[in-house]
Amino acid sequence: MAETRERIFEAAKQLGWRPNSVARSLSLGRAYALGMLIPTFANPAYASMIAGAQRAAEDSGNVLLVTDTSDNEARMKVQIERLADRADGFVVASAALNSPTVALLQERGLPFVLLNRRSAGEHVSVVGDDEAGVHMSLEYLSLLGHRRIAYLAGPRGVDTVERRVGAFRDFVRSQGLPMPKDWVYRGSLAPDRLLAGLTRIMSAPADERPTAVVAVNLLTASQVLSGLRGLGIGVPEDVSVVGFDDWPLAEHLWRPLTTVRMPTEAMGEQAVRELLTVLEGQSSPRETRVEVPPELIIRESTAIPPVPALRSARRPR
């Protein structure tokens, strides 16, 4: 009986015997391990997705095998090959919108769920409500009186980024805000390029340039802060800055950063739960939004727009 089996297992364990998980995997055809592909450990947002995922994995008796892909498709391929038999499925947080990796997983029949970044085609994915996050930051700026708002997005091709810019554009349109072409920056996020872009946007006279800048992520936001500081533009008295993602250091930047905190930990957690149901064959392609809503963390990088700007905005043309 099962109970006796348990007792024997326990007794054996006391004597120093432990079942060999490799042999177990081979016999069972199941590894009780889940792979997780992360663009980079360097981005703190992923650190907490991993933390959440790992907790969920451990709670369900699985181990989580995490790798850093550097957003490099060739590396991802190698890692998937090497982990294919050792893991029962994958949480993929580093998919590009058109990723050969996703194709590879599909053709090899490896179960997977996308996290944070979706990809073209049908598959199960778990994402946070980035649109709501952007929306709430814009609403807040709007409430403060800002009407001229720029968005620093970075290059095309990543789902999350597109969702965030999309939400920005929707808001701007629905509120009838001004939208000169270069107020949405789509260039490289490399420090010098970004600074050049920011400088261009800010080179207009004070009553024509944006009174608020929204950045696509935390690092970009902090570069913006430093950039404005270098340009001699005050934050928040001249320009307000809002970031995306949160992290202890965000509080200690040149100006403590107002930013959108995404439920990253819950996202990681839900991704593995979703993957587990896929492994049980219970799931069909669909997109899951994590229920936990984003949160706007208001600190000191935002304020009402400068008075001249207000005057100019109200002056009839």
Next chain:
Amino acid sequence: MAETRERIFEAAKQLGWRPNSVARSLSLGRAYALGMLIPTFANPAYASMIAGAQRAAEDSGNVLLVTDTSDNEARMKVQIERLADRADGFVVASAALNSPTVALLQERGLPFVLLNRRSAGEHVSVVGDDEAGVHMSLEYLSLLGHRRIAYLAGPRGVDTVERRVGAFRDFVRSQGLPMPKDWVYRGSLAPDRLLAGLTRIMSAPADERPTAVVAVNLLTASQVLSGLRGLGIGVPEDVSVVGFDDWPLAEHLWRPLTTVRMPTEAMGEQAVRELLTVLEGQSSPRETRVEVPPELIIRESTAIPPVPALRSARRPR
């Protein structure tokens, strides 16, 4: 012959066949996987150790299985149990000075090398030159003219921390600098506790309190910056601040932080190389120092001490 074997493997691969790595592990008794235990993904210093380790692992045909231990011994135990058969050895970056985990690894005969943090007893370990890092930051402060220097270390029990405080104490002694008892803070690094400690140290009159504060890591340093800002103490004009570890955000803090950059990536790399030699049975217990020296990144949080302090320091008593 071996060559034919290769050709057949290649042909089979074309046809979609791939050797099953689990079966391979079982047969070979070797998994070609290495475990890595990290205190927390949230600390950016570890992110780059992982990056280095993963590169070295991949280059040698291994996969790196990384887990976040939360510095929790119980969790480490579970993770080691679950990875014991799936990995050939472990890189342990989250060992406490007296860690049951190390004992566990030893009694189960699992090969391992300690990274960054050493532990009591004999074992192979890879560390950076923390002492040199601290030393160079203190030399720099000294050169600027600082003589009253405080060190915020945090709780006892972690090897790296002890090495850093040790180096601080050595320097202070060798230079005959003043060293009131509470200038070395050994309390909790929780924000409120740390702030209380800092406030106490800074509550002395300006010409008696420290003119420079050195922090044990990046987060602590940024908390110190914010703390001083809150106290209305200027950085660097009233007090200089030096951190430990570097990260892109360090440049964007309230004051761009002068800090010691450790060769974290090289450390991770070397740890897996070291582990690989252990696995080949070539290694006896020893400590390896990573050759790459620390680097002092000078930014804007340090300057010459304030003039009144200089005057007071020079005034004969």
Next chain:
DNA sequence: TTGTAAGCGTTATCAA
């Protein structure tokens, strides 16, 4: 209920 054997996909050994 208990014990035995087959199978998981490799590699390694030993005859042929």
Next chain:
DNA sequence: TTGATAACGCTTACAA
């Protein structure tokens, strides 16, 4: 050189 076979350590199905 080739080909069959045991072994890795577990699970499960089937006979005793």
